[in-house]
Amino acid sequence: MDTQKTSYPKEKIRILFLENISDTAVKNFKNHEYPNVEKIAKALTEDELIKEIKDVHILGIRSKTQITRKILDAAKKLQAIGCFCIGVNQVDLKTATKNGVVVFNAPYSNTRSVAELVIGLSIMLIRRIPDKNKAAHEGTWMKDAKNSFELRGKTLGIIGYGNIGSQVSVLAEAMGMKVIFYDTETKLPLGNAEDAKSLKDLLCRADVVTLHVPETSQTKNLINRNTLKHFKKGAIVINYARGEVVDLDALRKSILDGNISGAAIDVFPLEPEKNGDKFQTPLQDLPNVILTPHIGGSTEEAQQNIGDDVSSKLFNFLEKGITLGSHTVPALALPPQEGSHRILHIHNNVPGVLSEINTTLSKNNINILGQYLKTNDEIGYVVLDVDKLISSKALHLLREVKQTIKVRILY
DSSP states (O other), X not given: OOTTSOSSOGGGOOEEEOTTOOHHHHHXXXXXXXXXXXXXXXXXXXXXXXXXXXXXXXXXXXXXXXXOHHHHHHOTTOOEEEEOSSOOTTBOHHHXXXXXXXXXXXXXXXXXXXXXXXXXXXXHHHTTHHHHHHHHHTTOOOOOOTTOOOSTTOEEEEEXXXXXXXXXXXXXXXXXXXXXXXXXXXXXXXXXXXXXXXXXXHHHHOSEEEEXXXXXXXXXXXBOHHHHTTSOTTEEEEEOSOTTSBOHHHHHHHHHTTSEEEEEXXXXXXXXXXXXXXXXXXXXTOTTXXXXXXXXXXXXXXXXXXXXXXXXXXXXXXXXXXXXXXXXXXXXXXXXXXXXEEXXXXXXXXXXXXXXXXXXXXXXXXXXXXXXXXXXXXXXXXXXXXXXXXXXXXXXXXXXXXXXXXXXXOO
């Protein structure tokens, strides 16, 4: 049995990639004999995507495309969404779960790209390179060591000690920095890093503060007028995490008052839709400030890694029913069952569904060769390996089971 060959013809599976997703992903799908792949360079509005998504089976997006309830409800054939980026906050996960749509992302693929850039920015800001560079371009010679320091021996404060924060920690120690970190969860320190007692403790001690936290109600404006008062005078702020984490007006005032000596910001509360659009932020025209257009993880290596990671997860779901890494459908990894057809059944997680599935198949003398079940708070995911001779009948019967959301015969 060739488990790579799905029962549904591959040429009928429509795959739509938005936001100029890496060609690596497109090539991977075509190499797996999925010819119907469309790539669009930009994000689509809600109305545009509602029109496009009706016949789409696999959708690939990055961070700008907002997947709303209206879009998901219009996506009658949608099996999975691949977020070719770190986060999934652009997707209505509650509706995706309710509709049985699998959502994958690439939480680790651009870790190194962001971490390297944070270290580079720390060096540039502590040496006040932005001001010297600007002066040189304007024809002014600023050969001056005043307020220009080495990174070695300074303290780096990392807020959020996850995948990226811990990688920054390792690189910073290699540069001779002392590392302290603060995280709401208990984390094992790497190297000689120390867990700060509190956020205030970290801010009081750090020469450079870098943020690596998700965007939640708890992290919104985490750096604000009040927390900025706790910063060590002359400290540097780096935000390559999420746009809502720093109150930019408060940061501007702190820079102008001379309390913060420099900042590097990559993410903003409001960002332009596409390249070339007008962009405004309170941090423009300030000394020793580096502004970048949300490119923390934008390296060719990172995009290739993301393309490989997410497309691999999508293949595993399409061709094996594997949902490891899913944020919606419960995670299952399944060995192939020789001499069988595999059926995927997604249903509302209420008591009695599995019993009804088994009773229905048993009454019709359908032999179950293998069965796997996993649930979360909202839905259950059952994978059934049944006898090849009667799989079409089994598929029809399973569609009639109460609380069924989706049923698909895999192979």
